[in-house]
Amino acid sequence: MYLIKNAIRNIVRSKGKNLLIASIIFVIGLSCCIALSIKQAANTAKEEGMDQLNITATISYDRQAMMQDMQPPSEGSEDESSSEDSREAMREAMQGQNLSLEELQTYAEDSNVNDFYYTSSLSLNSNDDLQAIESSSQGFGGNGGGGMGGDTEIMFTSGDFTLLGYSSYDAMSDFVSGSSSLSDGEYFDLESDDQCIISEDLATYNSISVGDTITLINPNNENETFELTVTGIYSMTSTQGGLQMSDPANQILTNTAVVDSITATSADNSENEDNSSYLESTIQGTYVFSDVAAYEAFSEDVYDLGLSDEFVVQSADVTSYEQSLEPLNNLADYANTFLIVILVIGGVILVVFQLLRIKERTYEIGVLSAIGMNRKKISFQFLSELFIITAISMVLAIGVGSATSVPITNALLENETTTTDTSSDSDFPSGMGGGQMQGGPGQSGGMGMQSTNYIDEVSSATNLTVVIQILGISLLLTILSGGVAILFVLRYDPIKILSQND
Incomplete structure (x- = not known):
């Protein structure tokens, strides 16, 4: 002391x-x-x-890694003759880049997954009674079933509209988040095979009201048409700027049953007519997790369930939040x-x-x-x-x-x-x-x-x-x-x- x-x-x-x-x-x-x-x-x-984040994730083909592995030789090198072979290998690799619904559902059985839903999309044209706000016949985008074309460029046949089918209402993330909302009518029935909702801009542009019928056409076969009934009209409360391949107002929303029905009908017609004009949908699965730990565990477990190393698990929610930080x-x-x-x-x-x-x-x-x-x-x-x-x-x-x-x-x-x-x-x-x-x-x-x-x-x-x-x-x-x-x-x-x- x-x-x-x-x-x-x-x-x-x-x-x-x-x-x-x-x-x-x-x-x-x-x-x-x-x-x-x-x-x-x-x-x-x-x-x-x-902790507060609602985490969802998707499985997608790792195109960037594939491009790096198959990088063609530079001009003037001794292996320049094999450049075309490298490009052809890239085209073949990208043709099989989509997982089937059965494969996606297999990975959804992992114990870390809280929920699973998916979307199925098609690219379609319209008749004279339904015009797209902004149309494009070709470009990098939706797959109309035309496949790869050209010797050195990768192009897809694309229609004027994207028909987007949901397996559940939870899959309609923009409506869940509030960036889009139903302004008239009601949502389509998940069990129906002929119902859809369209955007306000598209409805106004074509003078379409709830209850009207619209006709969509296979971009590869003008004789193949599909009719849908408009049950509702939605508005997009958040605007999007910048570069876009097509106007988002041209998206027609429906359920996966409608998309499955169209692809099945198109496949049947293609077999009968002995051609390759059938429509093939693109499926995107979404996995829901309770927290980041479950998402990270799933990212490792999914490869034990048989997922190829050519695919990666990505979460736009986690990526977006990390960017905000x-x-x-x-x-x-x-x-x-x-x-x-x-x-x-x-x-x-x-x-x-x-x-x-x-x-x-x-x-x-x-x-x-x-x-x-x-x-x-x-x-x-x-x-x-x-x-x-x-x-x-x-x-x-x-x-x-x-x-x-x-x-x-x-x-x-x-x-x-x-x-x-x-x-x-x-x-x-x-x-x-x-x-x-x-x-x-x-x-x-x-x-x-x-x-x-x-x-x-x-x-x-x-x-x-x-x-x-x-x-x-x-x-x-x-x-x-x-x-x-x-x-x-x-x-x-x-x-x-x-x-x-x-």
Whole structure:
């Protein structure tokens, strides 16, 4: 107890110098508090966001990996003659890139999957009574059953409309999220084989009302027609900008039974007429998970169930959320670097100050040793002085840091969000906005662009974890700088000190 009281008296007696040390420690503590709070805010936002996220995933062909493995030789190389063979191999590989419904359902039996639904799409034309708002006869897009064409280019026969069938109402993600809604009539019956809903724009453009019948045509066979009854008209409450292969208003929504009926009829007609004009649907399965852990486990289990390495499991929900965290993660990286710099510089400054304090108090050390105080107690007294100063400074730093960490983090995050958004926009040609790829209502893989909604605000930053980390840092700084002082104290010879003073 005497040592503690004496340490307090020494602090008060040399309050000017100790106040300077306290100020340095306060600045170090405040900087550490803000830096650690930013890192903690990023971790908390990610964990809370992932817990609240409704995670869905799809299985798709890894076309990019295939392209890299089959990269044709460059012009002028010795293997240039095999370039055409490489392209042909690519075309053949991409022809078998869709999984069957049976395969998708097999993977849905994994214990990590909470639910499974799918969509089935066709590309169709129309008669003179139904006109597309914007039509395109060919391009990269829906598969009308025409297959690959050309020797060096990959082209698909595409109709004016996309008929998109859902296996359940839960599969209608745009309607579930509220970005699309039914404005007139009612949804199609999941068991019907002739019902659909169309967009408001398409209905207005063709003067179609609920209850009317529309006729769709096989783009490969004009004599093959299919009639559907419009039971409802939907509106898209969110607009989409950027490059798109077709207007999303040209999507006609129905159930998978309708798509199956059309493909079956087309296949029967094709067999009877002995041609290859039949329609073939594209199936996209969606798996629903309770949390990220289940999604990650499924991503590994699915290969044990027989999925080829040519396919990958992807979650647009997880990817989109991780993209929204980009500014916050960048800020956390900057904070981590700043924290390391502060600790290194601050530690060096404290060590230097402690050396100067010990040098100034060598006579005091000699007197204490002469009256019988051993070196361990002297060292403990110096360490106690520094610990008291550090404790008071860190308490103040934590208090100020807790009050200012949120507004400072939000101010820095706003600036980082603007920088990130500008950087994303610069990756695209003039007139095109940055962001992630987004399809039309309920359909993934479209060519529309939707800007990423970055997280630009946090509600909390400093918590118990940050406080514990700061206390650990203060203890480390005390031991480091105080340890240097102790080493010098142990080196001093009291008789030599007193004799030199005389």
